[in-house]
Amino acid sequence: MRNYYTAIQFWSYSLLVVCLCPLAVFLGAYMNWPLGIAPLLLLAPPTVLAAVSSPRVCYWTITVISVSSCFAEIFFRPDLEEVRSTYPLSIMSAAVLIGLVMLIDLYMGKLRRKLSQLHQQNDELVRQLYETQKQSIADASKSTIAELKEKQTSESKDNTSAESGVNYPLLLLTLQDIGRRISTNQSNESLIPTVISTAKASLQCESCQIYLWDTKSRTLKNALPARARDQLDYRPAANHGVAAWVIEHRQIVMRNDADQDYRLKRIIEEDAQMPDAIAPLTVGSELIGLLIIDKIDVESPTIGRLIYILSNIYALGIKNSQLFKRIEEMASRDGLTGLYNHATFQEKLHELVKNAEAQSTNLSIIMSDIDHFKSFNDTYGHQAGDFVLKEVARIWKTVMPENAVLARYGGEEFIGVLLDHEYSQARQIAEDLRETLENCPILFEGQQLQVTASFGVTEYRHPATNTKDLVRAADEYLYKAKEGGRNQVVGLDSNTTRKPGTQAS
Structure with a gap:
């Protein structure tokens, strides 16, 4: 028992309960709660945790401290006169704590008995194995290999002997x-x-x-x-x-x-x-x-x-x-669109940049943002906004090459990494994406939603030489596309392609 009380775990729970006692008094007085409510709310979690993870003598000691704390509130509440009639709640709080610990104690006792039975069964199996091996060694030392083969042959003909062997x-x-x-x-x-x-x-x-x-x-x-x-x-x-x-x-x-x-x-x-x-x-x-x-x-x-x-x-x-x-x-994909999420995309982009650097291959990035996406949520509801995101993701999967790494970067932003693609090829794919979105209205509950997006395109080593600068460059070009009127592609050459008549808003 002395070892239990010198354990760090016991003193940690004890110190936690003692520290929570004045906090319970303050909370009860501040919220003008009846006596016993605040100690029950604050002391029940550490008491239950101690009952689950500590030796029996320790968690019952912790329980006694917690129950004492429930009654200690009577002597320190400044509004004692107003809550004097609620003394029975302190007794009920203490009873609830004791009841919780008793239930846990009963359940842990059953678990201990079950574990003890399993250990006994395991010891018995090990003992049988040891006796069997010991007997086998003794038999082998007394008989020749020919005799053992003859015995095995006779046992294979007798089903009863085979089962017992x-x-x-x-x-x-x-x-x-x-x-x-x-x-x-x-x-x-x-x-x-x-x-x-x-x-x-x-x-x-x-x-x-x-x-x-x-x-x-x-x-x-x-x-x-x-x-x-x-x-x-x-x-x-x-x-x-x-x-x-x-x-x-x-x-x-x-x-x-x-x-x-x-x-x-x-x-x-x-x-x-x-x-x-x-x-x-x-x-x-x-x-x-x-x-x-x-x-x-x-x-x-x-x-x-x-x-x-x-x-x-x-x-x-x-x-x-x-x-x-x-x-x-x-865990690695966005639940709505099925594309990679932000964290997984960063990991894969780091690997792709590392491989592109080692093998001296091309790597380009396309980043887009749906134009006026907030208006879909405000006008048609968030279900329409979710439907737009899923349809845009589907179009990305259709237009982008099979080996492209696609992700929902956040909100209404999408990003894709193109392997072995120069900037000019990536820009053309971005244009295909923009035109597909513009020319394919999305049908939601009988209404056609006109969706457009702005794009930023950049290439590794021009001038970005790491993942952080690469994404930042694509984001800057995307921002320029939105500033320039949306529904366009902006990249390294600073030339933009925009649908005639589109205005910035």
Whole structure:
């Protein structure tokens, strides 16, 4: 107990509660609140946090200090006469604090008991593994290699002996290692090779393929890009054969079992090259893909169970990888337009400038701002403004080259980086963008919205030599375009192209 009270964590919470006590008195008096309200609001968060993260003796001590602080307000409130009738609220506040801590204490107790059970189970598995390995070493020292092979052969003929000979502790440790290796790979590019290698090692097979399921197109795609040296004996089809049956029924099909199943005999005739096993990769009711296993070296009655366990582990790993990629994509892109956001654009621009400097290639920037954008929001509402932004982003994606890096720079500003494009080419693309926007009215709820934009164009090294100066130069040219009457392109040559009759406003 002495170690608990000397811990920095305990004294930090204690000091925080003591410091909040006079603040609660001041706040209660200033806001003319009933007694107990201010201490409850200020002291409940640190008390609950201490209950969650501190030893039991510590957080109960913190709770006693907090409860005392609730009653300490009675002696220091300058407006005591006005709030004397609200003494019961101090008792209620103290009761609320104690109740919160008791609930947390109960919940933490259940968690501790659960963790203790898990630790006991883990210790038991380790003990079993140790005893099994110890026994195996003793048996190996007393028998020859020939005797061991003869014993294994006799056990393979007896199903009961085969079932009892499974080293479950070792199997659990193997599955734990597979799960750890899969969880450390966050992208499919590194995850799929790990899945294939662990499947080959665990199932002792020569061939393993992963096909991912596309829900929209209802097609299967090999998770690994095809290579010239790869010779794939089996390619699953989503609309016929055994793969289609697995997709529909979400069940594992083993070739040995399927030969004896009258329901699958006709389907197997369509799939003459059917592999040893096809397993669905599912998470809940969602199909992730198919696991194709072929040329298994060792026949075992437990191979189906192992494939079932591995397919579930692999499905969770692939699903987590897909979710991780989706979260990364959401974090790097603007939610409204789908273009890169400002922060991601700055990172990519820095990389592109660095590559352009190293390889001595051209790089140009186009920056634009929608003219009179505020009027769309004021006249038609913010939904119209959002619709205009999405349509402008769509036009940018259509007109700009495929390798261009596009972003919503902020508000109604858009920016694009053109790789291997000189200034003259970038200016022509900016003109194409301007004309497309001007000549293609945007239809919103039956109304045609006339949208125009102003553009600034610049090129790397003329004269900007870093990302900051490059964006600043494009922004300056954009500002000149808006000053000069909008709906025009301004760049290095200071010549502008503007629709006749356009006036500055």
